[in-house]
Amino acid sequence: MIEITGPRVDGTEDILTPEALAFVDHLHQAFAARRQELLLERQRRRSEAGNGRDPRFLSATETIREDPHWRVAGAGPGLEDRRVEITGPTDPKMAINALNSGARVWLADQEDATSPTWANVVGGQRTLYDAVRGQLAFTSPEGKDYRVTTPHEHTPTIVMRPRGWHLVEKHLAFTDRAGRTAPASASLTDFGLYFWHNAEELVASGRGPYFYLPKLESHLEARLWNDIFVFAQQRIGMPVGTVRATVLIETIPAAFEMEEILYELRDHCAGLNAGRWDYIFSIIKTFLGRGKRFAFGDRSGITMTVPFMRAYTELLVATCHKRGAHAIGGMSAFIPNRRDAEATERALAQVADDKRREAGDGFDGTWVAHPDLIPTALAEFDAVLGDRPNQVGRLRDDVHVTAADLLDITSAGGTVTDAGVRSNVSVALRYIEAWLRGTGAVAIDGLMEDAATAEISRSLLRQWIENRVVTAEGTPVDRALVAGILAEECMRLSSAARAAGAADRFDDAAELLAEVSLAEEFPTFLTIPAYTWFLVDEAEREDREELRELAPAV
Known part of the structure; x- marks a missing residue:
């Protein structure tokens, strides 16, 4: 069994149970080796890009892209309408704010919005355990009580984001069949603990075990996740296809494999998300030594309206709707300031412009990072969607994005x-x-x-x-x-x-x-x-x- 090497923290007894750890161990025995192989493949492809080989649409999978008939599973119960999703870490206070926010979905983030201290990792799982069961409450050190006041059936649908394949969880030690011991995979740990404790409870409440999958770089990584979903569902006797995943397209290699990623996850896939900030970082990192062709200017100038970012988002919407998947927009970084009315007005105007563009382009929903932004984002999507839950039926046959369009970095200015x-x-x-x-x-x-x-x-x-x-x-x-x-x-x-x-x-x-x-x-x-x-x-x-x-x- 996986060994706990971290200290005892709040939530240990409820979350790190022998049964849950055994499940996480089984995931590692079945999939840890493939994870390592895929991480090595990332290194190989990154080396190729650094040595002058540009990413390209794969010739080996052209038949998948040209086949007009296949579709993904689509939205599960509670995911049909995703017009506004709130993102945030899984500490109790932030979770309660998200559940009371009025958003359709809460992205419960164990990844980029969470500092992975051992207390945060275990505590976040405990927060999710309580949230799923409608029993989450919190009292601050100052004595202020926080409670979920929204009726449980109307709280946002939870979509949990585990950490990426590249990260480990050093507070758990995994020993493989050959007797080699190494830190556990953070992805398998986060997924395994959440699925084991909550999958059946989520289904019983009329929703399901839903996940955001971060930082994928290839359809083979999506295939690994799909196999994990099948394994996990079979392990607890749940019908295969109950899980739903939304994949963040936030790396430049993944942008060239959107359809293949959907195909590999088609029995479990709800959609794709335009993870704009990691996508920009991926471009910088991938082409770091390739000279001024891939050089950016100030960060403030890298907006969603520059040509290469427009190509990326247009391709994502067209790909999703071609295959019956949701296209979810990214997070505008602007946030309100309740102590500064002028700053808040500027932020709301920026967010309104961003969400108006996304809704007009065909996105089915979008992200916000603050509850005060929900009315602004909701208004823009309501204006386009009306009573419809989404725009999946709106095909973007007018979109024709080339590899050169995705790699036209100089168009942003430097x-x-x-x-x-x-x-x-x-x-x-x-x-x-x-x-x-x-x-x-x-x-x-x-x-x-x-x-x-x-x-x-x-x-x-x-x-x-x-x-x-x-x-x-x-x-x-x-x-x-x-x-x-x-x-x-x-x-x-x-x-x-x-x-x-x-x-x-x-x-x-x-x-x-x-x-x-x-x-x-x-x-x-x-x-x-x-x-x-x-x-x-x-x-x-x-x-x-x-x-x-x-x-x-x-």
Whole structure:
């Protein structure tokens, strides 16, 4: 059986039961090896792209794309109308706010909006356990009570997002049949615990076990998920096809395999989502060494209306509706500020424009990150949908997207400014610092930042350094410049935190940001070293702190 190597935390007795761990172990015995093979395939394809091979539509699967007859399973009970979905982490307070929000769906996020501390991982599962059963409640340290006031049958349908294939759960140790021990897969852990505890209860309540699948890079990864769904349903005696999955198209390789991904998951698939922020990060990362053809300007200039992003979203809608799947729009980063009416007005206007465009393009629903944005988003989709639950019947035969359209990065423009460089450093530093303290979704400068937007910030810094970019003001962007700004921002932010009497981890965050942006090796995800150095390995953390005293990282 999988061994628990983490400490006892709230929820351990209810969530990490022998039966649940046995199920997670069976998932690993059946699928862990294939996961490793697919991660190696990711490395191979990334190396090809770095060496000059552009992604392309696959010739080997052309017959799947040309076959007009197949369709996906489509919406399960409670997923027919997805016009507004609220995203958020799975801590009790945020979960209660989501369940009371009036959204049609709650994306219960164990991934980019959650810092994967062991307490958050287990506690998030406990939150979901209680939410599924209509018994979730929370009292804050200040004594404020939070309760779900919406009748259970009218709360948003829960769609849970597990962590991606690339991540591990180091608080669980898995031993394979050959006797080799390694950390558990975070994906199999998150999925397995949620499915085991809640699948039957969800079906009994008139809904079902529904999942968002993050960061897939190929149809073979979708096939693995489909096989996991079949295995899990058979294991508990549930009819195959009860599970529904919505796949985030948030990597550039996946954009070239949308139909194949739908095909592999067709018995369990509800739709695709345009995961815009990770998609931008994936492009930067994939083509990091390929020169100015793939270079971006300031992050603020990478909007959803630039040609390559329009091609991506138009292709997604057309692909989904061709196959009977929902097309779900992405999250605008703008959020309201209840203490600043002018900032709120600007945010609402930005969100309205974004959702109006999505609804007009044929999306069946969209994401928001804050309850106050729901009326604005809902109004835009109501104006297009009316009484219809979705737009799946609206085919986009007018869409003809080529590989060149998806790779037309230069169309976005490439102006970099001094302010843009400093903003990337500051935003990434503040987000990482919050993540290290256990918070995975953070409001910064009027925008909702999560791991994906922090990835954009740190990867843009590296791209500009690699391409020897000079800002519009004439400043060369190099390691020395970024390191200097990082030192200044760390000093400013840590001083402000300490003056306010707040605990902070800006020194740790600065060390990590320097490593993932400026070091010779460019980590594929900043959360991998962040997790190992700061959330798990205490011995390594102590060693690094001793080294920092001898030779500060910044």
